[in-house]
Amino acid sequence: MHAKYAEKGLRILAFPSNQFGNQEPGTSAQIKEFAKSYNVQFDMFSKINVNGPNAHPLWKWLKEQPNGKGFLGNGIKWNFTKFLIDRDGQVVKRYSPLNNPSVVENDLSKYL
Numbered sequence: 001m002h003a004k005y006a007e008k009g010l011r012i013l014a015f016p017s018n019q020f021g022n023q024e025p026g027t028s029a030q031i032k033e034f035a036k037s038y039n040v041q042f043d044m045f046s047k048i049n050v051n052g053p054n055a056h057p058l059w060k061w062l063k064e065q066p067n068g069k070g071f072l073g074n075g076i077k078w079n080f081t082k083f084l085i086d087r088d089g090q091v092v093k094r095y096s097p098l099n100n101p102s103v104v105e106n107d108l109s110k111y112l
Helices: 002-008 028-036 056-066 103-110
Strands: 082-085 091-095
Touching: 082 103, 091 103
Parallel strands: none
Antiparallel strands: 082 091
């Protein structure tokens, strides 16, 4: 999706977190190196907390937005929770980790 829509303005920002089943136990540098093995071209940030009292302020903000609230509460339930943010910085939709990326792609045309 990044390769297909980057020229139209899509930016994918990835924030690894080890708060889900110990899936990201490595350092930020190790995680970024692993992502390179999959030819990841989008922005990969340092590992952060997305839940709890030490959640990164960005994630606290995302979860507080009217369109950022989750179906079963605001906590992030698993890796690959996605937020679609428009060009004005407004959260327009939150996607479950179970949503196929094609669901996100279907919504993109309204915002690119």
